[in-house]
Amino acid sequence: MPTFVYMTRCDGCGECVDICPSDIMHIDPTYRRAYNIEPNFCWECYSCVKACPQHAIDVRGYADFAPLGHSVRVRREEEKNTISWKVTFRDGREKNFVSPIRTTPWGSIEDPKDFPGPTPEQFATQELWQEPDALHIDALPTLAGKVKV
Amino acid sequence: MFTINPFAEISATVSPDIMQWYIIVMALFVAGGTLFDMIHKKSAKYFFRDWGRKRAKAKTPLGGGGMASLAIKTAVVDVLASGEFCKVPRRIAHLLTFYGFIGYLVATVMMVFQYATPDMATPAWLPQLWYLGAAMVMFGGYWFWFFIRVDVAKEENSPFRLIRADLFVVSLLLSVTFGFLWGLTQASGSADWSTFFLALYVLANTVLFVGVPWSKFSHMFYKPAAAFEKKVEEADGSTKMPPPSDGSNLGAH
Numbered sequence: 001m002p003t004f005v006y007m008t009r010c011d012g013c014g015e016c017v018d019i020c021p022s023d024i025m026h027i028d029p030t031y032r033r034a035y036n037i038e039p040n041f042c043w044e045c046y047s048c049v050k051a052c053p054q055h056a057i058d059v060r061g062y063a064d065f066a067p068l069g070h071s072v073r074v075r076r077e078e079e080k081n082t083i084s085w086k087v088t089f090r091d092g093r094e095k096n097f098v099s100p101i102r103t104t105p106w107g108s109i110e111d112p113k114d115f116p117g118p119t120p121e122q123f124a125t126q127e128l129w130q131e132p133d134a135l136h137i138d139a140l141p142t143l144a145g146k147v148k149v
Numbered sequence: 150m151f152t153i154n155p156f157a158e159i160s161a162t163v164s165p166d167i168m169q170w171y172i173i174v175m176a177l178f179v180a181g182g183t184l185f186d187m188i189h190k191k192s193a194k195y196f197f198r199d200w201g202r203k204r205a206k207a208k209t210p211l212g213g214g215g216m217a218s219l220a221i222k223t224a225v226v227d228v229l230a231s232g233e234f235c236k237v238p239r240r241i242a243h244l245l246t247f248y249g250f251i252g253y254l255v256a257t258v259m260m261v262f263q264y265a266t267p268d269m270a271t272p273a274w275l276p277q278l279w280y281l282g283a284a285m286v287m288f289g290g291y292w293f294w295f296f297i298r299v300d301v302a303k304e305e306n307s308p309f310r311l312i313r314a315d316l317f318v319v320s321l322l323l324s325v326t327f328g329f330l331w332g333l334t335q336a337s338g339s340a341d342w343s344t345f346f347l348a349l350y351v352l353a354n355t356v357l358f359v360g361v362p363w364s365k366f367s368h369m370f371y372k373p374a375a376a377f378e379k380k381v382e383e384a385d386g387s388t389k390m391p392p393p394s395d396g397s398n399l400g401a402h
Binding site for chain 2: 012014018026055075084085088099
């Protein structure tokens with residue numbers, strides 16, 4: 001479901017331009033409002049939808065999901081740690097979904113640069129950064145005797 | 150220097166009637182350009198069609214008092230305080246250009262229509278307001294142009310790249326800048342520079358007011374209407390936005 005912008009609501013702040021991982025949110029040269037330059041390339045990550053402070057970006061649902069005439073809108077409330085979606089079908093029915101944005105408190109994730117760098121021994125293993133501690137296990141499972149770590 | 154009415158100073162070479170008619174014609178261009186824009190884009194037609202549809206779906210229709218209250222809120226928050234802008238620097242820059250332009254415009258009209266010749270002593274505050282308004286527009290405008298403008302700040306384009314969306318802000322900035330320079334050079338007695346900047350001032354003003362159908366000038370009329378409609382749809386329940394979460398209603402509803 002690619003995104004599109006309500007130009008009367010957009011104030012041209014460029015938050016969506018910054019956050020779009022596909023670099024398809026750009027600024028319209030005539031009105032200086034954001035627009036999706038290539039919906040076919042939209043990853044449908046909805047980063048722009050959630051980041052827009054004006055709630056100016058909407059989602060164009062696929063026909064098998066909701067027939068034409070519907071709307072899919074989102075409200076992101078960081079202070080409440082929730083993200084709400086409202087789907088309005090063309091016959092007036094509504095579906096509302098509220099989800100937590102994340103399951104850990106804001107600010108609780110440490111900055112990567114706060115961690116000590118890997119030791120030469122850690123470089124020599126096949127474990128990724130912070131494994132196995134971050135997985136809350138003592139060691140990664142191995143095929144004992146067949147795989148040499 | 151800042152207490153001299155520059156329009157009265159040139160009244161010996163440019164008739165006050167010409168200056169007054171120029172302002173009237175420019176005002177007509179703004180009105181006509183806005184109407185043309187509205188008819189050409191059918192923005193009013195779509196606005197009122199959308200307005201009717203949403204009011205028909207209102208869950209809690211508003212009365213006259215509710216509408217008036219929202220209209221006042223829109224005027225105070227969105228128009229007078231530029232509440233639309235979510236970023237503080239953009240809001241400050243917009244407020245500077247908004248109030249600067251109003252002061253500059255009011256001072257221009259009063260100086261041209263009421264104090265058009267040197268024998269009508271212009272109160273010192275009028276030219277001061279004119280210069281102050283121009284300075285506010287220049288400060289807010291150039292700050293926006295070189296640092297805040299999304300083309301530069303987010304798209305990383307050159308600040309000197311011009312697109313159609315720039316027509317309004319560029320002509321406005323050039324208009325006040327050339328006006329400011331014209332006033333200064335005239336007060337300092339530099340006749341050649343004064344004439345040069347006067348010509349550029351007139352040219353920039355003409356582009357600003359005649360270019361309304363192609364520029365963003367008329368946004369000052371449309372944006373309050375859009376902000377009012379947004380407030381009304383949130384108040385009467387016709388909005389398609391999800392309601393604010395209370396933090397405990399997780400799941401599907």
